[in-house]
Amino acid sequence: MAILDSQGRLFGKISILDVGAAIIMLLVAAGIFLFPGSSGSVAQLGVETKPVEVDVMVRGLTVANPAEFVSEIRDAGKTNIIIRNQPYGQVDIKTVKELPRTVAAPQPDGSLRAIPDPRPELDYTVDMVITLGGNAQIVDSGPVLGNNKIKIGTPLEIEGLTYRFNTSVVGVRILQ
Numbered sequence: 001m002a003i004l005d006s007q008g009r010l011f012g013k014i015s016i017l018d019v020g021a022a023i024i025m026l027l028v029a030a031g032i033f034l035f036p037g038s039s040g041s042v043a044q045l046g047v048e049t050k051p052v053e054v055d056v057m058v059r060g061l062t063v064a065n066p067a068e069f070v071s072e073i074r075d076a077g078k079t080n081i082i083i084r085n086q087p088y089g090q091v092d093i094k095t096v097k098e099l100p101r102t103v104a105a106p107q108p109d110g111s112l113r114a115i116p117d118p119r120p121e122l123d124y125t126v127d128m129v130i131t132l133g134g135n136a137q138i139v140d141s142g143p144v145l146g147n148n149k150i151k152i153g154t155p156l157e158i159e160g161l162t163y164r165f166n167t168s169v170v171g172v173r174i175l176q
């Protein structure tokens with residue numbers, strides 16, 4: 001009896017292609033279990049962690065009751081953040097500062113004066129600066145939260161029990 005017949009079978013029973021596939025699967029399984037590699041990202045190895053504060057600005061968020069919404073965020077104490085579409089987890093809400101909505105009004109002497117915006121639709125919008133606090137890994141290129149560098153301009157989503165909105169970072173402070 002020949003080792004390999006005209007059909008490509010070993011000893012007339014097992015296909016050589018099946019044997020090749022089985023060997024490849026065994027090698028892959030052995031590689032996964034014998035050489036698992038390092039877990040986590042390189043950014044997490046031997047890096048110090050420090051508290052950071054991140055300021056985010058919310059402009060023109062439309063809500064039914066702005067004053068109630070601002071106090072809800074202020075009283076929550078914690079919120080979830082999503083950085084560049086990657087969930088990070090919970091951070092502390094340090095402060096919430098509501099910003100006034102004003103319009104430039106020309107004066108008879110040619111100067112400008114900021115007055116509260118009289119448009120009624122603005123009764124349903126809110127502008128605010130939220131200061132978030134948490135611990136970040138400090139690398140050479142700046143603070144890192146959840147494998148994402150936090151810098152001015154970084155897009156962020158803030159999510160709570162009854163809200164989820166997009167914003168971006170306007171300030172980062174590394175605390176000592």
